[in-house]
Amino acid sequence: MTHAPAPPKSPFSDIAPALGTYTDEVLFGDVWKRPGLSPRDRSLVTVASLVSGYRINEMPFHMKRALENGVTHDELIEAITHLAFYAGWPPASTAIGIARKVFEQADAEKKGH
Numbered sequence: 001m002t003h004a005p006a007p008p009k010s011p012f013s014d015i016a017p018a019l020g021t022y023t024d025e026v027l028f029g030d031v032w033k034r035p036g037l038s039p040r041d042r043s044l045v046t047v048a049s050l051v052s053g054y055r056i057n058e059m060p061f062h063m064k065r066a067l068e069n070g071v072t073h074d075e076l077i078e079a080i081t082h083l084a085f086y087a088g089w090p091p092a093s094t095a096i097g098i099a100r101k102v103f104e105q106a107d108a109e110k111k112g113h
Contacts, residue, residue: 039069047071048079051095052087059095063102073103 013020032042043066050059066076076099084092 040066040071043069043071044075044079047076048083051080051083051091054087054091054094056094056098059098060102063099064106067102067106073099 010020010023013024032039037045043062046062047059047066049055050062063076067073077096080092080095080099083095
């Protein structure tokens with residue numbers, strides 16, 4: 001059984017404490033724990049949204065989280081390939097490069113443990 005990873009403490013709590021609290025308590029505390037979608041499905045939706053919006057800063061964190069939530073490498077690549085036709089080629093090709101790095105890091109972490 002895959003357990004949802006514990007959300008990290010917001011990296012900007014030191015400079016924006018209210019935003020950090022909203023991120024930790026509301027986004028990862030309430031929104032991600034709603035029963036209507038599994039963490040796996042939420043991860044797929046989130047990654048699709050980030051790819052579509054060309055949100056490259058957030059993609060690595062959420063792609064890694066998607067893997068932790070049970071989304072496979074192949075499923076992430078298939079989602080990105082599908083999005084190329086809806087979000088555009090540049091966002092998809094950029095997302096593939098980010099996915100490659102995330103996969104390499106995840107594989108290295110597996111081998112290290």
